[in-house]
Amino acid sequence: MTCLSRKDLGLLALRAAVGGVLIAHGTQKLFGWFGGGGLEGTAKAMEHMGFVPGRRSAIAAGLGEAGGGALLVAGLATPAAGAVVAGTMAGAISVHAPAGFFTTSGGYEYPALLGACGLALGISGAGRLSLDEATGHRLDRASIGVFAFAVAALGAVSVVTRRQDVIRRREARAADEAASQVEGTGLS
Template sequence: MTELSLAILLVRVLLGLTFIGHGLQKTMGWFGGNGWNKTITGFRNMRLKPPKLMAFFAALSEMGGGLLLALGLLTPLASVMIIAAMVAAIITVTGRNGYWITNNGAEYNILIIFVAIAVIIMGPGVYSLDYLLF
C-alpha cells in the first residue's frame, strides 16, 4: 500500500504543479504565458462569452484544481476541475486537429484526462490531506 500511495503522490504532485503553472501562465504571464489581458483577448478571439469570466474559470480550474490535487485535498473535485479544463481545451482548441500533439491535437489533453480519472479511481493515497482529514 505504501508503494501505491507513493506512486499516487508523485502523480498528484507533478500533475498539480503543472496545472498551477498553466494557471500562472494565464494570469501572471509566468513560464512563457500570455498573462491576464492576452488570455482574455485569446478567449474573446475564440468567441467564448463572456471572455473575462471564461478566462477566470479556466485559470481557477487550473490553479485551484492543481493546488488541491498536489495537496491531496478534495482529490475527486480537484481531478474533475482539471478534467473540465482539458475538455474545454479539446472543445475550443485541440479537438479539431486530431489526436497527435505534433499537429496541435488533443493527445496531451486526453492523456491528462485519463490520469485524472485514474487518480479518482485509486484515491489520493495515504500521503494526502484527504487521508489525514477524512
Template sequence: MSALGALLLRLLLAGLLFGHATQKLFGWFGGTGPAGTGEIFEKWGFVPGRRMAVLAGCTELLGAASIAAGFLTPGGCAVVIGTMTVAAVATAPNGFWAQKGGCEVPFCYGALAVVVGFGGPGEWSLDHAFGLTALADPLWGLAALVVGLAAAAVPLTMRARVLRSRGSITKR
C-alpha cells in the same frame, strides 16, 4: 498503488496544472497572460475571452491545489476534468498532437485527473489525515468524471452558440 506513487502522481499533475494555469493568469512559463490567452479564447468562441481565460486559469489552480494536497480530491479532479474537457474540445480540430496545436495536453491532464479520481489520493493526503478515506472509493472517481463532463457542457454550449452566430459551425 503505494502511498509514494499516489503522492508523486498527484504532485506531478498539480505541478503541470500550476504551470498551465499561471501561463494564462500571469504570463509565467512563456504564457501570454490574460490578454493574450483571452484573444485565443475569443477565436475559439469563448467570450468574453479575457474573463474566460481568467476563469479557466483559476479553476486549474483550484484543481491543482486540491489534487496536490489530496484534499477533497474528487472535487479537485472534477474541476480539472471539466476544464480540460473544454480545452480538449476547443483544440481537437487541430488533431491530437500538441505539436500542431491539438488536444494532447488537455487530454493527458484530464486523463490523469480521472486516474487520480478513481485511484484516490493515497495515504499521504489530507483526505486520509482527516479521515475522509471514503473519498478514495472508485464511485467518487466516477462521480468526478460525470460532474466534470456535465460542467464542461455549459461553456461548450455557450461556445457553440457563438460559433453558430459567426457562421463557423452549422446548425444540425
C-alpha cells in the same frame, strides 16, 4: 504506523507531476507567469477561440488548472479536484480536436492526458500521503465525487456547446460578409 506502500508513493508522484503542470498552466493564464499572457492576454485568446466572455473564461480556465492542480498536489478534496481538472480539460480538448489527436499537429493528446489523469486521481483517491488522509477523508467521499463529476460534466457540456454556437455564428457571419462582397463587385 503502517509502512507506506508503493501505491501511495506512486499516487504522490502522479499528483505532484500532473498538479505541477496544471498549476504552471493556470498561473500562466491568471498571472502571466512562465511566459503566459496573464488575464488580459488569455482573455483575448479565449475570446478568439470562441469562449465568451473572454475574461470570465480566462479566469475559469486559470482557476480550474491552478486550483485543481494545487488540490491534486496537496491531495485535498481529490474527487472534486479530479472533476475540476477533467472538466477544464474538456474545454481545452474542444479547441484542439479539429487538429486531430497528436500534439505534434496541434491535437488534443496533451489536454486529454491531463484530463484522464485528473479523472483517475479523482476516482482512485490521493493515497495516504495526502491532506485527505490527514483530515480523515472529510472531503474525499464517494458522494462528493459523484456530485463533483456530474457538475463538471454539465459545466463542460455547457461551455463547449456555447463555444460551438459562437464559432458557428462567426462562420455564418463571415460567409454572409463574403457573399455581400461578391455581390458588391457584380461577380455573382
